[in-house]
Amino acid sequence: MSYFIADHVAKSYDGRQIIEDITIQVEKGELVALLGVSGIGKTTLFNILSGLETPDEGQVLLKGEVVTSQTGYASYMQQKDLLLPYKKVIDNVSLPLILKDISKKQAREQAQIHFEHFGLKGMEYKYPHQLSGGMRQRAALLRSYLFSSKLMLLDEPFSALDAITKHQIHDWYLEIVEQMQTTSLFITHDIDEAILLADKIYIMSGIPGRITKVFDLKSGKHQGCKLTTNDFTTSEQFITYKKQILQAIQ
Structure with a gap:
């Protein structure tokens, strides 16, 4: 099947x-x-x-x-990246983990592991408006992946x-x-x-x-x-x- x-x-x-x-x-x-x-x-x-x-x-x-x-x-990713403008990138992508009752510190640590694979290393503490369109899309994809792989x-x-x-x-x-x-x-x-x-x-x-x-x-x-x-x-x-x-x- x-x-x-x-x-x-x-x-x-x-x-x-x-x-x-x-x-x-x-x-x-x-x-x-x-x-x-x-x-x-x-x-x-x-x-x-x-x-x-x-x-x-x-x-x-x-x-x-x-x-x-x-x-x-x-995970379900729609056309727009829907990143929250007032949250840093690392907090945007780790949001699914926080919604699963994982602490903010642990959520950040788990998300951090994937930043290099997703081409986002060095972008962790920037805000969405500081990213290019391609970077924002990578962040949205990482957030989707962390919701459900x-x-x-x-x-x-x-x-x-x-x-x-x-x-x-x-x-x-x-x-x-x-x-x-x-x-x-x-x-x-x-x-x-x-x-x-x-x-x-x-x-x-x-x-x-x-x-x-x-x-x-x-x-x-x-x-x-x-x-x-x-x-x-x-x-x-x-x-x-x-x-x-x-x-x-x-």
Whole structure:
């Protein structure tokens, strides 16, 4: 059985069906993308997967156990970094630990261990306004990781960044995923980003939103392509994936 499963999930509001018969499977250590246009229910699905909302049909499972409507098993990072401007970076990222009744001193110590891995060494006692956009995003990702390292749900985590910073963050994030062995499911509208980062891409389309196609990229990427270089984004394999995905979306 897969590590994390959304099993035939459906949700409606005020008699309007938002998502229908959604099934997604994520293996341990995988980076999986949910790709689709705005307004088809991706965020609604993430609210269900994180336990913030209850589906009308279907269930959510983690390691074979039903976790439908339960919170706390997954971290959920939204588009904005939502760092508190009046708190130092170390206190922003250690907030999930404090909410788990860990003392401020211990929370800081546990968070401090990860600052170098997340490229934030030396930024611990600065305030969010003193950080670049990329640094703020790294801090938000570290905060999400400290909330739950089992599963990370990321809602367009890099959409606010400029193209150059986004490229740098993509390279860095692939390294972090490999080092920390995290399991992630992320929403994106960016086809290139989905191909570059994901082991598997679920295409979501239609009204109500449904999964209409699944692309398993892992085997193709392992055929000599280096994900963290421009070579991959201009390779034949990348262009083939992009054409297939564009056709699936259209």
